[in-house]
Amino acid sequence: MENILLVDCDNFFVSCEQMFNPELEGKAVCVLGNNDGCVIARSNEAKEMGIPMGLPYFIAKKKFKDAIYVSGNRKKYSEISKKIMKRLLDFTPCVEKYSIDEAFLDIRGMEKFYKISSIQVADKIRKTIKEEFKINVSIGVSKTKTLSKIASEIAKFKVRKKIKDEYEGVFKIDDENREKILSQTKIEDVWGIGRNLHKFFRKHNVRLASDFCELDDDFLKRNLGKRGLELKQELKGNLQLKVIDYYVPPKSVSRTSTFKKSTNSKTYILNELNAHLHEVCKELRQNKLSAGGMSVLLRYKDFRVVVNKIDFKSPKSSEFELYKEMHNLFEELYKESAIYRSSGVIVYKLTPTEDIQQGLFEDVEAKKKRKLSDAWDKIEQKFGYGAINIGIKHD
Numbered sequence: 001m002e003n004i005l006l007v008d009c010d011n012f013f014v015s016c017e018q019m020f021n022p023e024l025e026g027k028a029v030c031v032l033g034n035n036d037g038c039v040i041a042r043s044n045e046a047k048e049m050g051i052p053m054g055l056p057y058f059i060a061k062k063k064f065k066d067a068i069y070v071s072g073n074r075k076k077y078s079e080i081s082k083k084i085m086k087r088l089l090d091f092t093p094c095v096e097k098y099s100i101d102e103a104f105l106d107i108r109g110m111e112k113f114y115k116i117s118s119i120q121v122a123d124k125i126r127k128t129i130k131e132e133f134k135i136n137v138s139i140g141v142s143k144t145k146t147l148s149k150i151a152s153e154i155a156k157f158k159v160r161k162k163i164k165d166e167y168e169g170v171f172k173i174d175d176e177n178r179e180k181i182l183s184q185t186k187i188e189d190v191w192g193i194g195r196n197l198h199k200f201f202r203k204h205n206v207r208l209a210s211d212f213c214e215l216d217d218d219f220l221k222r223n224l225g226k227r228g229l230e231l232k233q234e235l236k237g238n239l240q241l242k243v244i245d246y247y248v249p250p251k252s253v254s255r256t257s258t259f260k261k262s263t264n265s266k267t268y269i270l271n272e273l274n275a276h277l278h279e280v281c282k283e284l285r286q287n288k289l290s291a292g293g294m295s296v297l298l299r300y301k302d303f304r305v306v307v308n309k310i311d312f313k314s315p316k317s318s319e320f321e322l323y324k325e326m327h328n329l330f331e332e333l334y335k336e337s338a339i340y341r342s343s344g345v346i347v348y349k350l351t352p353t354e355d356i357q358q359g360l361f362e363d364v365e366a367k368k369k370r371k372l373s374d375a376w377d378k379i380e381q382k383f384g385y386g387a388i389n390i391g392i393k394h395d
C-alpha cells in the first residue's frame, strides 16, 4: 500500500509572508535572506518571471522591477512550521520533520480509522492546511520516502503548470505508474543523490532513475555502499528508510481552572482537583508517559498563590495512585479561614512509561491501579467524559 506521505509547503517563506499580508497574494513576491543579500524564496508568479533562486538583491531589483521584495524572518517561519508540524500529528502519530517546510508521514494502519484511501487522506491534509494556515502544500503519496518525494515534486509541478488532476496538489506513485515515472526522472533529481555523484553517473551512463534501478547490486554496494542498495530498493517500492517520529514529549502537564464562585468548601475544591488530576493522568497515558513529581496549586481570592509539591520514588500515571498524594498536598495547604478562587494540578519529570521497570518488581497494588485507570479510559471512550468520577466522602 502507498502509505508514506511527503508533505511539502509550496514556496514556504513567501506563503508565510502572504499569510500575514494578504495583499501579497497572487503577486510576484521574493523573500530576501542573508541580510537582504539575495533571493531565498519566490512565489509562483516570481518564478514565472524568471527570477532565479539565490539571485543577489542588487541585481534583482534592477532586472525585475515589478517584483515585490520582502525581508525574510526565520523566527516567524519556524514558528509557523512548528504549528503545521503539530497539526500533522492529528492525522498520524508518525510524523518526521524533514526540513522547515517538509515532513514525512507514515499513515500505515490508519486506513481503518479514516476509512478512505491514502490519496484521500493526503487530500484531506492539503485542504486542512490550506484552510487553517492559508498555505498550499504539495503531497506525494507512495510506498517509500524516496518515491513520495518524487511524487510531491510532480504534484507541485502540476499545480504550477495548472495541469488538472483528480486531487489538486496530490500525486501518487504506485505499481502502475512507477516505472514510467522513473524513466522520466533525472537521477540528480532523486532524493539523497548529491550533485557530486553526477560525474560518477555520467561515466556509467546512468541518466535516469530507471537506469539506476538496473544497476547490479554488487556494483552499487562497491561504489555507493549500503545507501546505494537502499536507494535502489526504495525506488522499486520496497520500504527501507523508516519515517522517524518527530514527536517531542512535553516537559510537564497541567490543568487549572477558576471556580464558578470563590469558596472555602473543601469538598468543592477537592472535586475540582480530582477532575484536574484525572485529565492530567489521562494526558499522561495518551502520551505513554509517567510523572516523577506533582504540584498542587491554590489561589486565594486576593490572587496570592500557594503551591505544595512532592517527588515520587517511582514514576506514576494512575489517578488511583496519585489521588492520596494529591489529597495530602491539598490538606497541608488548605486553611478553613481562607477563600479560594482557583486550583490546579501539575505533573512533571515525565518519562516514557515503557522505560519504567515493570513486571516482576512492580508492586501488585500499583499494577492494579494502573489497570483501573486503563478501564476508566475505556469507559470514557465509550460513554464520554465524566461517565464516572472518584467519589469523595469529606465535609
Ligand SMILES: [Mg+2]
Residues within 6 Å of the ligand: 008, 009, 010, 011, 012, 101, 102
Ligand atoms: Mg517546500
